[in-house]
Amino acid sequence: MPQNPLFQNIGKNRAKKVRDKYINLTHGSGGKAMRDLINDVFVSTFDNPLLNSLEDQATVNFASLIQHGNKLAFTTDSYVVDPLFFPGSDIGELAINGTVNDLAVSGAKPLYLTCSVILEEGLPVETLRRVVKSMQTAATKAGVQIVTGDTKVVHRGAADKLFINTAGIGVIPDGVNISSKNIQPGDVVIINGELGNHGAAILIARGELALESNIESDCQPLNDLIANILNVCPHINAMRDATRGGLATVLNEFAISANVGIRIHEAAIPVQEKVKGVCEILGLDPLYLANEGKLVLIVKREYADEVLSVMKSHPAGKNSCVIGEVIDVPAEIVLLNAGFGAERILDMLVGEQLPRIC
Structure with missing residues (x-):
């Protein structure tokens, strides 16, 4: 029986361009407006076979995972940074790089990410488009795919513009066992560059203080740098990215x-002069400021030179340096050597130095 011409195009191209200028409650209702938003803003931008099937989940073939190693790494993080856009980065790039880095510091190869967003009624659609495009650019750079997600809309005033959650999975290669439990006295502490840029950039970008500076966030993916390190030295004892709480908190956790104890040397720790200046004015300590592209690595002393050489040859590690060593005593204490024989305890961050930093 011939198909009625009236129905020939139904089911084709149902997803339309979102013509609304601002997010409204219908964009989270589960109906046509929500489907149009998802297809127009998210699916068309992230565009990969696992996502485009639009099932309630992404289905990944085990064979595609096993070829990379024998252990699965799985992480999740939420991003509420204020403002959404800041010098050097934005919430979208931050959400991708943050989750990629959390996987990478376990030694995993990051592969697949999720993207869940909570949108406040009244958010400009163009702002959302800009963030989503930034997410895809960051995902491409890091070599990962965004394969599933979720969208919720809340009433005006129930959130602050836009919140993002990203979860990620990766695979850890055979023979890689990175854990703080592996740290031993005599190991050395290495970082991949200047500290505090992200925290200082966010603080200035909020415009609450009469400060001007060209400080940019250090937001960047670390997985390629870490892969290079593991290629020459798979026996890294511990790695972590120094985000909230900064270097001081990571070292205390280690x-x-x-x-064990850890001693670091103040003169060896790289901090940009403009970051130091902001910290001095506001009474902050750059060792506690958040970073979004800084790696703290602990390795046996015998491997340190080789690891450092590889790190310095990579754009994300060109300013890498040794800043300290692991000691027997005092156990569970981090000491900061300030020179001239002076030392002080560098404690874990107490309280909140700067909220909504990531």
Whole structure:
């Protein structure tokens, strides 16, 4: 029986361009407006076979995972940074790089990410488009795919513009066992560059203080740098990215977990002069400021030169340096050597130095 011409095009191209200038509650209702938003803004931008099937989940073939290793790494993180756009980056790039880096510091090869967004009624659609495009650009750079997600809309005033959650999975290669439990006295501490740029950039971008500076966030993916390190030295003892709480908090977590002491040398720690200036004015310590592209690595001393050489040859590690060493005592304490024989305890961050930093 011939098909009625009236119905020939039904089911084709149902998803339309979103013509609304602002997010409204219908965009989270589960109906046509929500489907149009998802197809127009998210699917068309992320565009990959696993996502385009538009099932309630992404289905990944085990064979595609096993070829990379024998252990699965799985992580999740939420991003509420204020403002959404800041010098050097934005919430979209931050959401991708943050989750990629959390996988990478386990030694995993990041592969697949999710994207869940909570949108406040009244958010400009163009702002959302800009963030989503930034996410895809970051995902392409990091070599990962965004394969599933979720969209929710809340009433005006129930959120602050846009929140993002990203979860990610990756695979850890055979023979890689990175854990703070591996840290031993005599190991050395290495970082891949200047500290505090992200925290200082966010603080200035909020415009709440009469400060001007060209400080940019250090937001960047670390997975390629880490892959290069593991290629020459798969026996890294511990790695972590120094985000909230900064370097000081990461080192304290290491010391407590491994029941060791850590001594770092203030003169060896790279901090840009403009970041130091902001910290001095506001009474902040750059060792506690958040970073979004800084790696803290602990390795046996015998491997340090080789690891450092590889790191310095990579754009994300060109300013890498050794900043300290692991010691027997005092256990579970981090010491900062300030020179001239002076030392002080560098404790974990207490309280909130700067909220909504990531």
